[in-house]
Amino acid sequence: MGMNDTIVALATAPGVGAIAVIRLSGQACVSVVSPLFSGKDLTKQKTHTVHFGHLIDGDSIVDEVLISLFIAPHSFTKENSLEISCHGSSYIVNRIIQLLVRSGARLAEPGEFTQRAYLNDRFDLAQAEAVADLIASENEAAHATALNQMRGGISNEIKNLREKLVHFASMIELELDFSEEDVEFASRQELKLLIEKIDVVLIQLIDSFQLGNVIKNGVPVVIVGKPNAGKSTLLNALLEEEKAIVSDIAGTTRDIIEDELNIRGVKFRFIDTAGLRETKDQIEAIGVERAEQKMQESSLIMYLFDLSTESLEVIQSTEQMLIEKGKPYILVGNKLDKVLSQQSPLTNNEHYVSISAKSKAGVEPLKDLIWSKSQMDNFKPGNVVVTNARHYQSLVNTQNALHDVLRGIDNQITNDFLAQDIRHALHFLGEITGEITTDDLLANIFSKFCIGK
Structure with missing residues (x-):
């Protein structure tokens, strides 16, 4: 894989469509395509222009195309680039790519366009990773977060922290050059105050990863309750489709059923579980065990119970169990249509909502409560939120290194050890x-991108 190669890949989704877009990048890409194009001489055209013509393979026309030109450095990769818009036939696409490869291009590796943009200083590595997150975003919150990262959200925070540390690191390094003269260029007290301020920012960024993870992957909400409480009916009502089998026979749901719903621009992953009860049925027992496991893994627990049969004592006992799990929870009283009085001792409980999953009465207020209990109100578009596990681990490692610096200052360790701890943080x-990168790190990051990006 060479940076001087002309690379080519399909940029649109594979399969039949109205049009397809084929991307090329590399200093020679225009001269590769120009002899195959029956329109204007592409080598003499300006950047950001579009040209109509035919792609020619020998004596035959392959397709009518539009070619968009992006001349370096005014392109995504900061190299000469062009995009061929052709008809979306798989045959046409494959024939054009084969023609281009025969003419001097090579097939792009996964993420190679974005990797070239990074290597050509189009943006930094965190912003490059945000490109993949933007492509993968499936809801408003994930889109807003990825867009903010791509525009330099977390990068600006990190650069500010590094700049402050670099100054003190250089001063301490300078002290090492004058070690025999016993001079102090970097005040240890000022360094300590700076690290304490940086630590506050690091804590905020590290703590934001939990929120960032649910924004990126969805908020896991588990629906639990006794058999026949109406869990599957509730899942169907939330999704507005018949996702789960509904039956009056207790124990119908024996495995985990999961689907997604967008609430206020955030993805929620609802998980329907087997009914919680003692059972001698081996298969159902496995389902109950999995339900317990999903409660541990979830961000929010919805406990569904039958309003017409469940006693207040049992509900209060269940609520105490949920409190002990230490997770946000909602008590959902179902089958409202079967009770004579809609007043309940739980009416003033902030965790309680009554519904009829069958008629969908109360489902919208339930969605509002799900939103508030998920703590997504903490998310504001434009906030810097850590969504990448690699970034999270680097921030934790930075924090540990800075704590070593603080301990070193308190213990009055020598400058060479102090400088080493600061270098670790940087x-x-x-x-x-x-x-700071390695070839293995870059290969791992960009291998997860799609081919045409």
Whole structure:
């Protein structure tokens, strides 16, 4: 894989469509395509222009196409680039790509366009990773977060922290050059105050990862309750489709059923579980065990019970169990249509809502409560939120290194050890933005991108 190669890939989704877009990048890409194009001489055209013509393979026309030109450095990769818009036939696409490869291009590796943009200083590594997150975003919150990262959200935070540390690191390094003269260029007290301020920012970023993870992957909400409480009916009512089998026979749901719903621009993953009860049925027992496991893994627990049969004592006992799990929870009283009085001792309980999953009465207020209990109100578009596990680990490593610096200051360790701990912190921060990289790290990151990106 060479940076001087002309690379080519399908940029649109594979399969039949109205049009397809084929991307090329590399300093020679225009001269590769120009002899195959029956329109204007592409080598003499300006950047950001579009040209109509035919792609020619020998004496035959392959397709009518539009070619968009992006001349370096005014392109995504900062190299000469072009995009061929052709008809969306798989045959046409494959024939064009084969023609281009025969003419001097090679097939792009996964993420190679974005990797070239990074290597050509189009953006830093954190911003490059945000490109993949933006492509994968499935809801408003994930889109807003990825867009903010791509525009330099977390990168700016990290650069600010590094700049402050670099100053003190250089002063301490300078002290090492004058070690025999016993001079102090970097005040230890000022360094300590700076690290304490940086630690506050690091804590905020590290703590935001939990929120970032649910924004990116969805908020896992588990629906639990006794058999026949109406869990599957509730799941169907929330999704507005017949996702789960509904039956009056207790124990119908024996395995985990999961689907997604967008609430206020955030993805929620609802998980229907087997009814919680003692059972001698081996298969159902496995389902109950999995339900317990899903409660541990979830961000929010919805306990569904039958309003017409469940006693207040049992509900209160169940609520105490949920409190002990230490997770947000909602008590959902179902089968409202079967009770004579809609007043309940739980009416003033902030965790309680009554519904009829069968008629869908109360489902919208339940969605509102799900939103508030999920703590998504903490998310504001434009906030810097850590969504990448690699960034999270680097931030934790940075924090540990800075804590070593603080302990070193308190213990009055020598400058060479102090400087080493600061260099460790700078190294871990640099890993996030790509100022510190290895070939293996880059290969791992960009291998997860789609081919045409």
